[in-house]
Amino acid sequence: MRRMLFKSLVHGPLTEPSPVADDAALAELGAQVDRVARQRLGRTLSIRQVDAGSCNGCELEIHALNNVLYDLERFGLRFVASPRHADVLMVTGPVTMNMREALERTYHATPSPKWVIAVGDCARDGGVFSGSYACVGGVSAVLPVDLHLRGCPPSPIALLKGLLALLETVQFSGNASIDVGRTAGPSSAVSRRNKEPHRP
Numbered sequence: 258m259r260r261m262l263f264k265s266l267v268h269g270p271l272t273e274p275s276p277v278a279d280d281a282a283l284a285e286l287g288a289q290v291d292r293v294a295r296q297r298l299g300r301t302l303s304i305r306q307v308d309a310g311s312c313n314g315c316e317l318e319i320h321a322l323n324n325v326l327y328d329l330e331r332f333g334l335r336f337v338a339s340p341r342h343a344d345v346l347m348v349t350g351p352v353t354m355n356m357r358e359a360l361e362r363t364y365h366a367t368p369s370p371k372w373v374i375a376v377g378d379c380a381r382d383g384g385v386f387s388g389s390y391a392c393v394g395g396v397s398a399v400l401p402v403d404l405h406l407r408g409c410p411p412s413p414i415a416l417l418k419g420l421l422a423l424l425e426t427v428q429f430s431g432n433a434s435i436d437v438g439r440t441a442g443p444s445s446a447v448s449r450r451n452k453e454p455h456r457p
């Protein structure tokens with residue numbers, strides 16, 4: 258016990274260092290997302306998060322967008338409690354059999370124009386849960402996905418960059434989706450995919 262206490266005093270925390278609270282690059286990125294959202298929508302962007310079966314790792318990063326460091330709402334972007342108020346569905350995890358219908362109903366309850374972001378490697382293609390008897394697969398197996406955001410999990414900055422890439426790339430009548438890598442920049446649309454959902 259004494260050795261453990263000594264170790265905790267000598268060694269620092271094992272977590273990554275937190276970002277600087279007044280990070281200028283972060284502020285610029287957030288302001289850019291808000292500016293493009295206002296150009297495209299004429300107002301700010303509303304996001305509804307849907308956990309379709311994730312391990313909650315992706316949720317922790319999404320929640321971080323609302324903490325005091327990232328504070329997404331200062332840029333006008335906000336998470337809403339109902340899909341009826343949302344422009345964007347941010348979906349995490351592989352889609353489990355149990356969540357398939359709920360996800361479809363959430364999508365249909367969201368007014369058009371609407372965009373779907375598949376957040377994390379599991380949402381992209383099932384990730385580590387790919388092939389499980391309990392999973393349908395990635396989000397695109399159920400819904401038309403506009404943005405695939407890779408990472409396990411993607412960081413809050415990657416989420417912001419993904420939102421910006423989505424707003425800059427997809428038109429309201431959009432017929433293509435984009436795939437953003439873990440370290441990709443805002444305009445790095447690396448592949449185009451069919452908008453129609455794949456049904457196995």
Ligand code: SF4
Nearest residue numbers: 311314377378379409
């Ligand atoms: S991508 Fe990683 S963090 Fe996100 S749900 Fe899958 S295993 Fe969890």
